[in-house]
Amino acid sequence: MADCVFCGIVAGTVPAFVVADSPDGLAFLDTRPVFKGHVLVVPRPHIVQLTELPASLLSGYFGLVQQVAAAVPAALGCTGTFVAMNNLVSQSVPHLHTHVVPRTKGDGLRGFFWPRHKYASDDEAAEFAGRLGKEYLRAGVTDTGRRE
Numbered sequence: 842m843a844d845c846v847f848c849g850i851v852a853g854t855v856p857a858f859v860v861a862d863s864p865d866g867l868a869f870l871d872t873r874p875v876f877k878g879h880v881l882v883v884p885r886p887h888i889v890q891l892t893e894l895p896a897s898l899l900s901g902y903f904g905l906v907q908q909v910a911a912a913v914p915a916a917l918g919c920t921g922t923f924v925a926m927n928n929l930v931s932q933s934v935p936h937l938h939t940h941v942v943p944r945t946k947g948d949g950l951r952g953f954f955w956p957r958h959k960y961a962s963d964d965e966a967a968e969f970a971g972r973l974g975k976e977y978l979r980a981g982v983t984d985t986g987r988r989e
Contacts, residue, residue, distance in 0.1 A: 842887040847936035851885050858970035861909060861977040865901030868909045868977070870970050871940070873957045876948065878917045878969050880941040882906045888937045890928040906939045908980060909973070916976035917969075919943040923950070 842848050849855030850869060857869040860880050871879040884902050888894050894902065910922045923942040929935075944950065960966040 842936075845887055845934070845936050847881075847883045847934050847938060848887050851883065858966045860912075860970050860973040861905065863901075863905055865898070865905045868905065868941075868973075870960075870966055870973075873959070875923075875940075875942045875950065876944075876958055877960060877965075878913060878919070878943040878973060880909050880913065880973060882909055882939045882941060884937055889935050890932070890937055891926060892928070894937060906941065908977060909941045912973055912976035912980060913941055913943050915980075916972040917943050920945045 846855055850857040851867050857867075859867065859869045861868040861882075864885070866882055866884045868880050868882045871881050882902075882905055884894065884898060886898075906924065910924055913922050914920065921944050923940070923944050925940045925942070926938070932938075942950075960969070
């Protein structure tokens with residue numbers, strides 16, 4: 842879809858800090874992260890919400906989400922992740938996306954009031970994307986790319 846920012850990121854026409862690039866989707870840093878290392882995972886085709894994701898894409902897409910969720914704690918030293926998805930309500934971009942947010946006990950995240958923490962610079966964001974992408978690859982994924 843021409844006016845969808847996530848479709849632009851998938852196409853490579855909109856810059857992003859890419860963590861993982863696979864045939865099943867693309868994972869990149871959220872520009873307004875809850876915590877640094879907050880990743881968004883999107884399917885390649887323009888799909889607005891989970892209920893529209895074809896069954897043929899479910900396994901690959903959620904496999905990618907699962908791999909990113911495993912890479913985040915290993916790369917960042919956090920305890921775990923919060924994995925979430927909005928469908929229409931509170932969906933800031935109308936393209937299916939799954940949030941993978943690094944979590945540690947006592948990090949201050951309570952309920953659904955999420956304070957946002959900006960990256961100090963593009964260099965810091967690139968460093969986080971690099972760490973996450975490296976762990977994603979270390980876990981056995983071989984197809985990746987980086988757009989900055």
